[in-house]
Amino acid sequence: MEAPIVGQCDSLSKVDSCLSDLYMRAVGEEAAAPTVKTVLFNLVVFATTEKIADRAMLDVTDILATHPCRAIVADVARSGKGEEGASVSVMCGITERGDRRLCGEIISLHAHNNGSAIVGAVMPLLIPDIPVFLWIPGDVPRESEEFNDFVRASSHLIFDSRAFTDLGQGDKLVRRLGSADGSNRIVQDLAWISLMPWRELTAQHFDAPSTRPYLSRITQVTVRYASGERSDLPASAPLLLALWLMERTQMRFISAFRSRDQGFRIAAEQGDHDVELRFIPEVSGFGPGRLISVRIQCGTEEGSATFTTQGISENELTLTEECVGVCLPPKLLELPAQDESALAGQALDSYRRDRVFEQVLDVALAVIDYLEAADEKLLRLRL
Amino acid sequence: MSIQLEANPLRQGLIKERAIDPCVFVIFGGTGDLAHRKLLPALCHLYYADMLPRSFAILAYASSSLSDEEYRESVRDSIRKAAPHLPSEGHIWDDFAGMLHYMKRGDEITDSLNNLKKQLSEINSSIGAEGNYLFYFAIPPSVFREYADGLAKVGLAGEDQGGWRRLVIEKPFGTDLQSARELNAALQKAFHESQLYRIDHYLGKETVQNIQVFRFANSFVEPLLNAKYVDSVQITVAESIGVETRGAFYDSTGALRDIIQNHILQILSLICMEAPTSLEAEAVRDEKTKVFRSIRRISPLDVDDYTVRGQYTSGTYLGEKVPGYREEKDVAPDSNTETFVAAKFYVDSWRWAGVPFYVRTGKRLAKRVSEVAIQLKDVPRVLFGESYRDEIRPNVIALTIQPDEGISILFEAKVPGLTYRIQPVRMDFKYGFAFGATAPDAYERLLLDAMLGDPSLFSRADGVEATWEVVEPILKGWQIRDTPSYPYLPGSWGPREAEEFIERDGRKWRRL
Numbered sequence: 001m002e003a004p005i006v007g008q009c010d011s012l013s014k015v016d017s018c019l020s021d022l023y024m025r026a027v028g029e030e031a032a033a034p035t036v037k038t039v040l041f042n043l044v045v046f047a048t049t050e051k052i053a054d055r056a057m058l059d060v061t062d063i064l065a066t067h068p069c070r071a072i073v074a075d076v077a078r079s080g081k082g083e084e085g086a087s088v089s090v091m092c093g094i095t096e097r098g099d100r101r102l103c104g105e106i107i108s109l110h111a112h113n114n115g116s117a118i119v120g121a122v123m124p125l126l127i128p129d130i131p132v133f134l135w136i137p138g139d140v141p142r143e144s145e146e147f148n149d150f151v152r153a154s155s156h157l158i159f160d161s162r163a164f165t166d167l168g169q170g171d172k173l174v175r176r177l178g179s180a181d182g183s184n185r186i187v188q189d190l191a192w193i194s195l196m197p198w199r200e201l202t203a204q205h206f207d208a209p210s211t212r213p214y215l216s217r218i219t220q221v222t223v224r225y226a227s228g229e230r231s232d233l234p235a236s237a238p239l240l241l242a243l244w245l246m247e248r249t250q251m252r253f254i255s256a257f258r259s260r261d262q263g264f265r266i267a268a269e270q271g272d273h274d275v276e277l278r279f280i281p282e283v284s285g286f287g288p289g290r291l292i293s294v295r296i297q298c299g300t301e302e303g304s305a306t307f308t309t310q311g312i313s314e315n316e317l318t319l320t321e322e323c324v325g326v327c328l329p330p331k332l333l334e335l336p337a338q339d340e341s342a343l344a345g346q347a348l349d350s351y352r353r354d355r356v357f358e359q360v361l362d363v364a365l366a367v368i369d370y371l372e373a374a375d376e377k378l379l380r381l382r383l
Numbered sequence: 384m385s386i387q388l389e390a391n392p393l394r395q396g397l398i399k400e401r402a403i404d405p406c407v408f409v410i411f412g413g414t415g416d417l418a419h420r421k422l423l424p425a426l427c428h429l430y431y432a433d434m435l436p437r438s439f440a441i442l443a444y445a446s447s448s449l450s451d452e453e454y455r456e457s458v459r460d461s462i463r464k465a466a467p468h469l470p471s472e473g474h475i476w477d478d479f480a481g482m483l484h485y486m487k488r489g490d491e492i493t494d495s496l497n498n499l500k501k502q503l504s505e506i507n508s509s510i511g512a513e514g515n516y517l518f519y520f521a522i523p524p525s526v527f528r529e530y531a532d533g534l535a536k537v538g539l540a541g542e543d544q545g546g547w548r549r550l551v552i553e554k555p556f557g558t559d560l561q562s563a564r565e566l567n568a569a570l571q572k573a574f575h576e577s578q579l580y581r582i583d584h585y586l587g588k589e590t591v592q593n594i595q596v597f598r599f600a601n602s603f604v605e606p607l608l609n610a611k612y613v614d615s616v617q618i619t620v621a622e623s624i625g626v627e628t629r630g631a632f633y634d635s636t637g638a639l640r641d642i643i644q645n646h647i648l649q650i651l652s653l654i655c656m657e658a659p660t661s662l663e664a665e666a667v668r669d670e671k672t673k674v675f676r677s678i679r680r681i682s683p684l685d686v687d688d689y690t691v692r693g694q695y696t697s698g699t700y701l702g703e704k705v706p707g708y709r710e711e712k713d714v715a716p717d718s719n720t721e722t723f724v725a726a727k728f729y730v731d732s733w734r735w736a737g738v739p740f741y742v743r744t745g746k747r748l749a750k751r752v753s754e755v756a757i758q759l760k761d762v763p764r765v766l767f768g769e770s771y772r773d774e775i776r777p778n779v780i781a782l783t784i785q786p787d788e789g790i791s792i793l794f795e796a797k798v799p800g801l802t803y804r805i806q807p808v809r810m811d812f813k814y815g816f817a818f819g820a821t822a823p824d825a826y827e828r829l830l831l832d833a834m835l836g837d838p839s840l841f842s843r844a845d846g847v848e849a850t851w852e853v854v855e856p857i858l859k860g861w862q863i864r865d866t867p868s869y870p871y872l873p874g875s876w877g878p879r880e881a882e883e884f885i886e887r888d889g890r891k892w893r894r895l
Contacts, residue, residue: 038816068816095815099787102816196397200433203393207402207436210513212391248392319437328437328511332474356396 004061004089004106012109012121015086019105022090026103033094035101038068041131043348044122045073046150052137053077053108055340059137060106062341064091067348068104070127074118075110076146086110086121119149131155133348137340138163140173151177151185158347160190160340161236162289168233168368175361188350190343191236192357197335198241198291198309201319204331205296205307211321214298214305215249220276222295227281228288233371234264234279235289242266242277243363244356245296251275256367256374266367286311311335403834404547405438405512407503411530412521413443413454413485417553419461422521425826427462427469430479434831438511442484444499454485492529496537503539507546514546517834524555528569535573542578551580551833554645555636556842559858560851567844580833581842585646587825590788590814592840594653594755595667597782597790604780607759608654609734614777616654616740617756617893618647621748625695625705625873626722630713637720642744644854648675649842650784651740654755655730664839668846675849679729686860693723693878694868695747705747705873721868722746725881726857727888741885743892747873752895753784767803776807781893788822789813 005025009018027035045060047053053075060071092103109121126132134154141147151157157177164170178187206212225238233239246253251268258264266277284292293310306322315338319331336342394400408426410418429435443454459471459480470476486502489495507514518534520527531550534540542548550570557563570579585591598604607613620642626633633641652671659666681689697707708714708722723745730740759778765771779793790812798804814822832840860866869878876882876892885892 036816040817097815100813100815199393200397200399203391203397204402204437206391206393208405208438208511208513210511215392245393248395250392331437333433354396 002092004091006087006089009086009088012086015088015107015125018086018088019090019107022088022105023103026090026092031092031094031101033099033101035092035103038102038104039070039127039130040067041069041133041348042126043067043069043071043133043135044126044150044154045071045135045137046141046147047073047075047077048136048138048141049077050075056135056137057106057108059339059341059344061091063345063348064104064106065093066345068102069348070104070125071106072122072125073106073108074122074150075108076118116146119146122150123153126153131351133158135159135344135347139165140170140177142173148180151180152183154185156186156188156347158188158190158344160343161240162191162194164236167236167239168372171361171364171368175365178358184353186351186353187358187361188347188354189236189240189357189361190340190347192240192354192360193343193346194338195237195241195244195291196346197317197333198294199244201309201317201331201333202241202245202294202296202307204319205309205321211305211307213300214296214307216271217273217298217300218245218249218251218270218275218296219273219299219304220278220295220297221245222278222280222293222297224280224282224292224295226284226286226288226290226292233368234281237289237291238279239364239367240360241291241294242279243367244360245294246275246277247359247363248356253363253366253370256370258371286314399434401835403434403436403439403831404515405436405510406515406517406547406834407506407510407512408439408441408830408834409499409503409516409518410441410443410521411518412445414445414447414449414457415521417521418443419458420465421826422519422830423458424462424466424469425824425830427458427479428466428824429827429831430482431469431475438513440482440484440506440510440512442486442499442503442506444486444488446488448487449485451483451485455480455483458483492533493536496530496533496539500537500539512546514544515548516546517549517551519551521553524553524566527552527566531570531573540573540578547578547836548574549578549580549833549836550574551582551830553582555640556581556645556847557851558636558640560848560855563848563851567848571844576844577838579841579844580838581844581847582829583645583649583842584825584829585784586649586840586842587827587829588784589822589828590782590784591650591653593790594650594782598654599658605658607780608757610736610738612759613735613738614758614760615738615888615890616651616758618650618654618740618742618754619756619893619895620646620650620742620744620753621750621876621895622744622746623700623748623751623874625747626708626711626714628712630711633722634714634718634720638722638724638744638746639726639854639857643724643726643742644850645842647742647744648678648850648853650755651678651728651730651742654757655732655735657734662839664837667839668843672843672846672849674730674732675846675853677730677732677735678853679731680853681728681856681860683856683860683863686857686864687866689727690857690861690866691723691725691878691881691884692721692861692866692868693725693745693871693881694718694720695722695745695873696870698873700747700873708746719868723748723868723871723877723881725877725884725892727884728853739888739890741890741892743877743881745871745877749874749876750895751786754893754895755782755784756780756893757782758890767805771803771805774805779893787813788815 005022007018007022009015045056047056056073087108089106090103092101094101132154133156135158178185206215223238223242251270254267256266264279268275296307298305308320310318312318315335317333462471557566652674655674656670659670694708709716725743728740757780761777781791783789792810795805796808798806869880871878
């Protein structure tokens with residue numbers, strides 16, 4: 001990606017003409033291939049703090065290298081005075097094939113703590129007839145009219161449940177927003193997307209017809225993850241991975257327990273046998289909430305077997321089996337980039353509803369509801 | 384309660400929604416050009432993309448005396464040449480190389496295949512391939528039957544032992560209708576039709592597959608594709624290179640057999656077929672075969688009214704001197720083999736009645752380009768005055784297959800100004816702009832599908848025979864009428880006779 005061509009627009013009504021000027025400059029530059037303006041979709045980043053907005057600008061710059069689009073960073077929190085303004089930039093890069101120089105654009109808008117002004121600034125700038133991805137990098141705002149306007153204008157929602165202060169409430173809100181105003185909005189969670197290599201490797205244990213029967217005889221699932229702040233629930237990624245296994249292998253949720261000694265556990269049934277899902281936080285060099293390993297223990301009439309997917313470094317996973325029949329050599333997989341912009345880039349590639357994620361989210365909400373009901377019961381007993 | 388285990392339930396929603404079963408990929412002709420230039424780079428790329436199963440091995444079977452190590456080195460060299468972007472060092476390469484095995488072919492086929500069976504059994508036991516074998520015939524078509532028969536004799540063709548067995552063969556599938564029928568009969572004696580995968584690499588191209596998506600996932604396209612709205616269709620498969628090292632093969636084959644019988648008729652079938660009942664392989668192949676059967680047979684006596692043959696002469700191409708076809712290596716100096724064909728077909732179906740399909744293919748043409756252009760009929764009445772009658776050009780929907788893959792729509796627009804001035808404009812969709820990722824190589828897609836057991840993109844026996852039924856009368860006609868191959872200069876669009884041929888119908892070839 002080349003250095004951006006940046007300009008300042010003193011009036012929001014001039015954003016399009018400011019961008020045209022920048023495109024003219026881009027076209028006028030000496031380049032290795034013909035320059036083409038390309039806008040595949042609108043990407044609106046709803047930044048609720050200055051810190052998030054600054055971070056978003058960097059992420060969006062990375063994203064434009066592979067996804068030419070109109071990106072609007074709506075900074076709803078930046079303090080300051082005066083009229084709303086915008087800084088605009090055009091980002092160009094040569095395609096993989098080297099035959100074209102594609103350019104997308106970033107518009108950064110400041111509302112100066114005037115939330116309603118940001119709606120009137122962003123909506124007219126959305127390009128019609130192409131998708132609108134609304135990316136909320138932090139907590140999802142609960143009672144914000146401006147935010148609801150953004151949601152109504154969007155076709156896709158991208159959030160990151162790892163960043164939620166309250167995972168349970170955040171997940172509930174996201175589920176509601178997905179179907180708000182009767183639409184079928186596509187909802188994507190960067191925590192879920194970060195699990196893709198883990199899901200892929202875990203699935204590989206059972207690709208061979210000879211190991212597949214073990215999937216219906218799971219007795220225990222142990223998920224280890226890097227400990228962080230104390231919370232009633234495990235971190236988002238380990239919880240989603242375990243619930244994905246539950247949902248995909250037709251386990252039925254029975255109950256959930258939290259204990260100081262044994263951590264968080266879920267009791268489930270698979271067919272005619274019980275399954276225990278254990279979540280163990282561990283002190284490790286990984287960032288808080290990061291998955292460390294998933295161990296699936298199974299038992300069939302032929303014997304028992306254990307399938308493990310383990311993170312051995314920041315960017316490597318291994319696959320091992322406790323051998324049944326022919327032993328496969330351990331497999332090593334390099335993790336693709338897991339930073340926010342790379343994960344968001346994957347979310348932007350997907351125009352399809354992720355039914356599996358929606359089903360897993362439903363299981364998560366059932367677990368959360370169960371825990372809330374149990375808390376309420378306990379509170380009543382105490383009273 | 385038990386969960387469904389026919390497929391891995393954890394795969395749903397993943398990029399690889401289906402995984403390949405453990406298997407051994409056996410390449411007959413493992414030291415040949417096709418194996419080294421196409422198959423092994425494609426398999427290597429699939430391995431690097433984590434698309435191959437953990438229990439997987441490649442066994443190359445050929446006549447040279449090589450150890451496994453020597454074979455691995457030779458593959459490393461070819462990967463460096465054919466796919467320099469793929470790593471040929473480091474632990475990933477070592478892991479891939481560790482999957483490569485080599486076996487020398489013996490003189491007597493049955494004995495040699497019995498040895499192959501033993502070696503396969505050893506590999507199977509060591510990696511847990513569950514008895515699944517894919518045989519790829521990268522060998523001359525003249526020995527297909529012998530080897531298919533041999534595999535059946537030694538018990539490697541049947542699936543009664545539990546594992547699956549598949550046979551992939553490369554074109555040409557015969558040289559005429561009779562030989563195609565004989566080949567099909569011989570292959571079907573050894574293998575069941577469902578085990579046979581006939582590769583036409585054109586069908587593995589992303590843009591060819593996109594024809595189905597363009598037609599059946601967009602409601603504005605289908606209503607237009609019929610005799611009511613379409614004036615004519617042009618299909619071009621042009622190459623800028625000559626016959627290069629394939630002189631001997633080409634001289635006995637020619638452009639009609641090499642390109643029209645397979646690639647062009649396959650593309651034509653995708654444009655013309657009715658919507659299949661599903662995307663299941665048999666449903667799609669049924670519809671395509673119906674199209675082949677609907678193509679009007681050209682009477683050998685009328686062949687000059689429907690076809691033009693051409694042959695390139697010596698000349699210069701982009702400033703470089705190039706030899707004429709008859710001067711190429713292994714080509715007869717008095718050869719009449721066509722390196723260019725233009726032809727007109729009709730599809731006698733309710734949908735396409737009366738619409739001409741002009742096809743052309745050739746070597747040493749102006750550009751390497753493959754395209755389907757659907758030209759719509761003129762507007763019924765010109766509203767903008769008589770002076771515009773000749774200026775308003777018909778709309779064209781053009782699907783470019785290579786090299787600049789995409790879809791263009793040509794339509795008329797008003798030039799801004801105070802008077803009516805009308806000018807054609809082009810609305811372009813280019814794969815390269817819309818999707819960042821580069822399309823996978825056709826062989827990668829096809830090998831993957833063969834290992835997954837999905838024959839949708841492979842030709843079926845009845846389809847192959849039906850295409851020969853279309854082509855054979857032309858071959859006969861050329862022979863009876865002693866049709867000459869008209870000369871054309873390198874870098875042109877074929878002989879002048881090809882221009883006259885389409886102009887007789889009041890049309891012109893597209894300038895590409």
